[in-house]
Amino acid sequence: MKRIVYREWRISPQRYWSILGILAAVVGVGALAFGYMEHEGHWVTGMNNSVVWGTPHVFAVFLIISSSGALNIASIGTVFQKPIYKPLGRLSGLLAVALLMGGLLVLVTDLGRPERLIVAMTTYNFSSIFAWNIFLYTGFMAIVIAYLWTMADRQGSAFKRPVGILALVWRLALTTGTGSIFGFIVARQAFDAAILGPMFVAMSFAYGLAVFMLVLMFAFNDDERPIGPVMLRRLKNLLALFVAIVLYFTLIYHLKNLYITENASLETWLLLKGGIYTFLFWIGWVLIGSLVPLGILYHPELSKEPKWVAAACALVIAGGLATMYVVIIGSQAFPIQMFPGRTVLESGFLDGVNGQAAPYWPTLPELLLGLGGVGVALLITAVGVRVLQFLPESLADDVVPPCEETIASAEADPELA
Amino acid sequence: MTDKTDRAENEIDAGRRDFIGVAAGMTAAVVAPGVFLHSVAAAPRSEPVNSDVRWGLLVDTAKCVDGCSACVEACNEENGLNLQTPPKGESERKWDTQKAVWIRKVKLQDNQTGRITNLPMMCQHCEHPPCVDVCPTGASFKRADGIVMVDRHLCIGCRYCMMACPYKARSFIHDETSGQLTSVPRGKGCVESCNLCVHRRDYGEESTACVDACAAEGHHAIVFGDLKDPNSAINQQLKEIPSRQIREDLQLNTGVRYSGV
Numbered sequence: 208m209k210r211i212v213y214r215e216w217r218i219s220p221q222r223y224w225s226i227l228g229i230l231a232a233v234v235g236v237g238a239l240a241f242g243y244m245e246h247e248g249h250w251v252t253g254m255n256n257s258v259v260w261g262t263p264h265v266f267a268v269f270l271i272i273s274s275s276g277a278l279n280i281a282s283i284g285t286v287f288q289k290p291i292y293k294p295l296g297r298l299s300g301l302l303a304v305a306l307l308m309g310g311l312l313v314l315v316t317d318l319g320r321p322e323r324l325i326v327a328m329t330t331y332n333f334s335s336i337f338a339w340n341i342f343l344y345t346g347f348m349a350i351v352i353a354y355l356w357t358m359a360d361r362q363g364s365a366f367k368r369p370v371g372i373l374a375l376v377w378r379l380a381l382t383t384g385t386g387s388i389f390g391f392i393v394a395r396q397a398f399d400a401a402i403l404g405p406m407f408v409a410m411s412f413a414y415g416l417a418v419f420m421l422v423l424m425f426a427f428n429d430d431e432r433p434i435g436p437v438m439l440r441r442l443k444n445l446l447a448l449f450v451a452i453v454l455y456f457t458l459i460y461h462l463k464n465l466y467i468t469e470n471a472s473l474e475t476w477l478l479l480k481g482g483i484y485t486f487l488f489w490i491g492w493v494l495i496g497s498l499v500p501l502g503i504l505y506h507p508e509l510s511k512e513p514k515w516v517a518a519a520c521a522l523v524i525a526g527g528l529a530t531m532y533v534v535i536i537g538s539q540a541f542p543i544q545m546f547p548g549r550t551v552l553e554s555g556f557l558d559g560v561n562g563q564a565a566p567y568w569p570t571l572p573e574l575l576l577g578l579g580g581v582g583v584a585l586l587i588t589a590v591g592v593r594v595l596q597f598l599p600e601s602l603a604d605d606v607v608p609p610c611e612e613t614i615a616s617a618e619a620d621p622e623l624a
Numbered sequence: 625m626t627d628k629t630d631r632a633e634n635e636i637d638a639g640r641r642d643f644i645g646v647a648a649g650m651t652a653a654v655v656a657p658g659v660f661l662h663s664v665a666a667a668p669r670s671e672p673v674n675s676d677v678r679w680g681l682l683v684d685t686a687k688c689v690d691g692c693s694a695c696v697e698a699c700n701e702e703n704g705l706n707l708q709t710p711p712k713g714e715s716e717r718k719w720d721t722q723k724a725v726w727i728r729k730v731k732l733q734d735n736q737t738g739r740i741t742n743l744p745m746m747c748q749h750c751e752h753p754p755c756v757d758v759c760p761t762g763a764s765f766k767r768a769d770g771i772v773m774v775d776r777h778l779c780i781g782c783r784y785c786m787m788a789c790p791y792k793a794r795s796f797i798h799d800e801t802s803g804q805l806t807s808v809p810r811g812k813g814c815v816e817s818c819n820l821c822v823h824r825r826d827y828g829e830e831s832t833a834c835v836d837a838c839a840a841e842g843h844h845a846i847v848f849g850d851l852k853d854p855n856s857a858i859n860q861q862l863k864e865i866p867s868r869q870i871r872e873d874l875q876l877n878t879g880v881r882y883s884g885v
Contacts, residue, residue, distance in 0.1 A: 248812045250711050250798040255721035259783040259796060319781015319796060319813030327780050330761045337760035337784055393874060394754060394790035543792055545870055546732050546885070549741070555696060555728030556745070557721060558792065566721060 209606050211294045213359075213596035216589075218429045223593060230586040237579010240572040241316040249319065252573045257557050257565030258539045263317040265531040266577030269414065270310030270584060271344070271385055272407055273527075275378040276415015278303035278351060281358070282378075285371030290608030291441055294599040295423070300355040301591045302419055302584075303378075304348060309584030311344060313577055336388050343381040350374050359596070382411045389534065396473050397538030400463070406456040410527065413449035417523035420446065422588060424517050426598055435604035436511065437613060443516045447504035450523060453530075454497045472562070473541055477533075481564065484537035487529040496526010540564040678770035679820050680749065680851040680879035681835070682858050682867060687845035688742040690731065695744050695846065698837030699727045702821060704805040711799045724795035724810075726818040727834055732885075741885060744834065744846065746818040747772055747793040748870060749879030755785035755794065764815070770851070770879050773819040781813040790871050793817045820848070820879075851879065 216223070244251055254261040280299035284292035315324055331338045354374045357363035386407025392398040420442050427434050461478070464470040477484060500519040509515040542551075542559020551558045557565055592598050599606075700706040703726060710719035727746040733739070753772045755764045763778035764785045774785075774794075786794045794817040801810045807823040810816060821832040835848040849858030867883040869876070 247711070248799040249796065250714055250719070250722050254796075255718075255798075256723075256725070256786070256795050257721060257792070259786040319783070319815070320779065321781075323778075323780045326761050326778055327782075330778060332756075332759055332762035334757045335760045335784070337758065337782065341760065388784075392754075392758075392788050394788055398787075539787070543790065545745075545791065546730075548736065549732040549734050551730060552733050552740070553729070553731035555693070555730070556725045556792065558728075558730055558745070 211606070211608075212600045213297065213598060214600045215594060215596055216426060216430055216592040216598055222429065223589075226589055227586070230582050230589060233582030234579050234586055236575050237577075237582055240575035240579065241321075244317070244572050244576065245321060251570060253568045253570045254573075255565070255567065258536055258567035260535055260539065261567060262532075262536075262569040262573040263313050263576050263580075264535050265528060266580050267310045267313040267317070268385065268535060269528055269531045270306045270313065270580055272382055272411035273414040273418050274303050274306035274310060274411075275347070275382045276411035276413065277306055277419045278374060278378050279412055279415055280419055281354065282371060282375040285358075285367055286375050289611070291438065291610040294602060294607060295419075296358050297355060297597045298423060298426075298592070299419060300351050300358065301597050302422060302588055303351050303415075304355075305584045305587035305591065306415075306418065307344060307348060307351075308587055309580040309582070312583055313580035316576060336384060336391060340381070340384050340388065343377070343384050347374075347377055347381050350377050378411075379408060382408045389538070395538055395541070395543060396464075396470055397477070397534075397541055400460060402456065402460055402463070403534075406453070406460060409449065409452045409456050410530065413446065413453050413523055414527040416442070416446050416449055417520040417527070421517060421520045421524070422585075424513060424520075426592060427602070428513075430598075432598070433601050433603040434513065435602055435607060437604045437610050438602045438607055439511075439513060439516060441610060441612070443504045443510055443519070446520065446523065447501055450497050450500055450504070454493075454501075457492070457497075469544075469547070472544075476541055476562075476564065477537060481537065481541075484533050484540065484564075488533050488537070491526055491529020492533055494526075495522050496529060500526070536567055540567055673768045673825075675768040675770075676852065678851040678879060679825065680770065680849065680858060680881065681746075681820070681832075682847045682849075682861055683743055683880065683882045684845050684847075684861075684865065685741050685743045685882060685884035687843050688729075688744065689841075689843055689845075690740070690742050692742075692841060692843065693729055694837040694841045694843075695834035696727050696729060698833040699746075699818070702833035703808045704803070704810065707801075707803050708799075722796075722798040724797060724816060726793075726795065726816070743882060743885065745791060745793070745870075746834075746880065747789075747820075748791050748876070749818075749820065751877035751879070753876065754788040754790065758784045758788040760784065767822075769825070771820050771822055771825070772817075773822060774815050774817065776809060776811060776814050776816075779814040781815065783815060785815055789817075790874055790876070 252261055278299055280292055281296040283289050284296045315321055318324070327341060331341075333339070350370065350373055354370045357367040357370050383404040386404040389398045390401050390403030424434065461474060464474045477488060479485060481488070500522045503509050503515050503519040506515075541564055542562065545558065550562070551560050554560050559565070697706075705724055705726060708723050710716060727744050730743055730745050732741045732743070734741075749770055749772045751770070753764070753766055756766055756772065759765075760782060761778045761780055763775045763780070764772070765775060766772045781796070783796055786796060794815050796815050797810060797812050800812050804810050824832065832848050835846045838844060838846045847858045847861055849856040851858060853859060862881065865883045867881040868885060869878040869881060870885070
């Protein structure tokens, strides 16, 4: 093991500025979409009085939970003292801040009255989980910036563990809080489930790590820095574990609903007759987002190929977006059961006439606003790694700290060592 | 000469005095009623709302007529919702999902018996409103007299209250508003819902627009009144006929009660 040296991202200026230019364009288009929605009103979106949170929220929540998940890598190094993860801590912190910024920006630019953000910052109703989250998000940002300082500055290294523990506890609270925004809603059957809190934590582990791995692999590949097979194996195993945990929570969530008679119609709709939501659940959430990546990540040969591992990460992200779409929009589209045992024949306000789901189809401005948030997150990351020393120079096997797995197998079979 | 001049200056200008007198009188005549009426009109609003009363509605679904939408039309007119028009380029079908609706008619069929029930649905003015719990800024609030409504100055348009309402009672203003009513200011980007004609409450008027319209049609399916007053018409009826709350299991203690559901 050698001393870990961190260096700025040294790709050619041409390449760097063209990446920055593309990201700035994505952010710019997102800003235009925001301006359009703000000027015209939300009628230009697909959102309506039944599906009140749409595609912007899919992106925002995805980015926010990925943010806390991205910090996991730093926590494993600092709090759980796994040496091999320590060189990744700085990038993990940077990504956490960047993704949170991107997600929050989408959330606030989708408000009906975004110019009143100051009201949200000064007038609180503390029984609202949203109000708690305002503190959880801003606090998370401050703690992670302090955490980055303890990782980067020698003076701060004494505080690294306590700040790291605080950041871990805080991120668990944050993601549980984000899940509880939905989980504590008694009005809608699909939400009313406390399991959504921990389920969002599991999702954040998977999505955050997938984003982290893709960014790491892209940055290293572009700068011709090596990632050794040991590091790749550790990361891909961790990702597979997290994806499996999400699948486990998904199973429990649906088993609970299937067991309880009053939720049978919800499950029949979601699993069989929900159209786009059924498709996104089975194909997006389960197949593309879980089973295929698991297949790749546990495949004896493919899992050794960085390209296949990167593909698995991309699939987890795509599946994650599908998951958010089903969780956030699908749960609203299913009609509220106000009159159990009765069928709504007519309604002046789309109360699920004959059990019909509420209509929603995303429009372009919504999509562009969401992508703008992704652009902001990647732009902050790109600038961060370029101007500051976030990335280790090498993650080759002989550079990274020893990995317990390698040590254990060496002890078991001395010839391997 | 000097004396004459002095006298002339000291003489009272009767014309000027008359003019001032008439002007003062006319000013008083014009302004006084305004001042007086203003103070009369403002009187109820100068006192804070208190919890001695709790406003509520009782809907007798047996009297609610299939195909009648008098309550909906009256509400729309009372609150300026009839001034909404689809934005340019928006299809009627999509606009139907986005326009504000404070009260709607719902027609139900019992799955076992096939019995048909008609009823109006609106904000149920819960004692423990989920919309108030979730609102991050406190814009969604419950008045001391039980009316649940939105403070349009504090609402940031996050729509969390719409997610949390078990009755789908709230609407988001998706488009620019124009020609609003003075008594019901509305604005793009905020959430709104039935407020039991709160402007009528504040001016000490009786009843709500929907109740009046239903009575005018001769149906008398909705009764408005003070749930705390043992002698109020609503309380008398609640004692007489069986009634229940929609989604009673949530124990929100709604201010709107239904019979025959």
